Amino acid sequence: xxxxxxxxxQVIFSALLxxxxxLLCLQLGVRKKQAVHVLFAIFCGSMAIFALQGLGGDALGSxxxxxxxxxxxxxxxxxxxxxxxxxxQNAIQLAHILxxxxxxxxxxxxxxxxxxxxxxxxxxxxxxxxxxxxxxLLILLSSxxxxxxxxxxxxxxxxxxxxxRKQRVIFLVxxxxxxxxxxxxxxxxxxxxQLTQWQAALNATAALSILLxxxxxxxxxxxRAPSTAxxxxxxxxxxxxxxxxxxxxxxxxxxxxxxxxxxxQCFLQANLRVADVARQLDVPEYxxxxxxxxxFHASNFNQFINTLRIEYAKKLLADPGKGHWxxxxxxxxxxxxxxxxxxxxxxxxxxxxxxxxxxxxxAGTTAPTATA
Numbered sequence: 001x002x003x004x005x006x007x008x009x010q011v012i013f014s015a016l017l018x019x020x021x022x023l024l025c026l027q028l029g030v031r032k033k034q035a036v037h038v039l040f041a042i043f044c045g046s047m048a049i050f051a052l053q054g055l056g057g058d059a060l061g062s063x064x065x066x067x068x069x070x071x072x073x074x075x076x077x078x079x080x081x082x083x084x085x086x087x088x089q090n091a092i093q094l095a096h097i098l099x100x101x102x103x104x105x106x107x108x109x110x111x112x113x114x115x116x117x118x119x120x121x122x123x124x125x126x127x128x129x130x131x132x133x134x135x136x137l138l139i140l141l142s143s144x145x146x147x148x149x150x151x152x153x154x155x156x157x158x159x160x161x162x163x164x165r166k167q168r169v170i171f172l173v174x175x176x177x178x179x180x181x182x183x184x185x186x187x188x189x190x191x192x193x194q195l196t197q198w199q200a201a202l203n204a205t206a207a208l209s210i211l212l213x214x215x216x217x218x219x220x221x222x223x224r225a226p227s228t229a230x231x232x233x234x235x236x237x238x239x240x241x242x243x244x245x246x247x248x249x250x251x252x253x254x255x256x257x258x259x260x261x262x263x264x265q266c267f268l269q270a271n272l273r274v275a276d277v278a279r280q281l282d283v284p285e286y287x288x289x290x291x292x293x294x295x296f297h298a299s300n301f302n303q304f305i306n307t308l309r310i311e312y313a314k315k316l317l318a319d320p321g322k323g324h325w326x327x328x329x330x331x332x333x334x335x336x337x338x339x340x341x342x343x344x345x346x347x348x349x350x351x352x353x354x355x356x357x358x359x360x361x362x363a364g365t366t367a368p369t370a371t372a
Contacts, residue, residue: 009201016208017051020044023215035092036084036218043077047207054200065115072104079145082152085217090282106138164264167217174213178206254291256281267308268335274301306345309334317358327354
């Protein structure tokens with residue numbers, strides 16, 4: 001039984017090593033790197049070291065502690081990656097880096113003392129006491145960082161779009177499940193002997209699942225090209241050339257706003273206000289309004305959002321598979337709070353009611369358009 005568990009653990013650690021190295025190389029190959037790619041690359045490196053440590057086992061001897069020093073970007077690294085994932089602006093600041101560095105230094109110092117202890121049995125009591133204090137502090141900070149990582153996925157959940165909520169739920173289930181299984185259920189269900197045998201395999205499985213889900217989220221939120229299907233044509237052509245002349249800070253905000261609007265489709269959120277967008281981007285409202293006016297040629301926020309919603313609604317109305325949907329459902333799915341505002345906004349922009357547009361589309365004719 002013990003040999004069987006060890007073989008399972010070896011297979012999982014081997015898979016973890018292969019995947020973590022592959023994902024590390026993948027981040028290095030990204031052309032337009034953002035903070036999340038750099039942070040995730042370092043995190044993948046730590047996971048690769050963790051896999052090597054697991055594969056080597058007791059055969060590593062004192063080198064086990066040397067490898068342990070490289071595991072200084074695990075829970076703290078995951079926290080920074082999560083901040084970069086779910087926050088659009090000012091995700092990583094100096095205070096966050098300092099907290100992560102403190103945790104990393106505690107890990108390195110703890111492993112260094114263990115290395116010295118393996119080489120010289122009689123260490124000064126003060127050094128052993130320092131390690132005990134450092135270990136307790138490390139447990140406290142690591143636990144806090146784990147909770148903060150979960151909080152990052154929960155933060156702003158009610159304001160997120162349906163697509164983003166699914167992403168957050170998948171992350172919470174994976175990350176929270178890993179913590180629950182490795183930290184709580186394993187110690188509750190398994191005996192001490194069983195826990196000693198299975199702990200390594202469980203930890204490796206948790207690390208592997210977190211790696212894969214995080215990479216998937218990075219792809220979903222950063223690698224995929226923003227969908228232009230919902231963009232009005234006058235926005236897709238004019239904005240791209242004008243954006244090039246923006247200052248660096250405004251260019252970053254414009255890109256974040258583009259991602260929020262067109263990839264994450266935040267316009268589908270009912271009762272969306274410019275304050276909600278500014279809060280998600282962590283910038284003042286006037287900056288959002290300025291970018292919308294200068295780069296998206298929006299006369300005002302509500303009219304611009306309604307334009308995006310109507311473009312989205314037109315696709316739903318023209319979809320034969322959704323022909324049985326009532327107009328009110330189409331309006332709600334498009335971000336309108338009720339059918340009245342939806343009908344008025346649709347007719348103001350398209351010159352026809354949603355029902356008329358659907359009939360014209362179904363009949364293969366062109367829907368009436370607003371005249372100047």
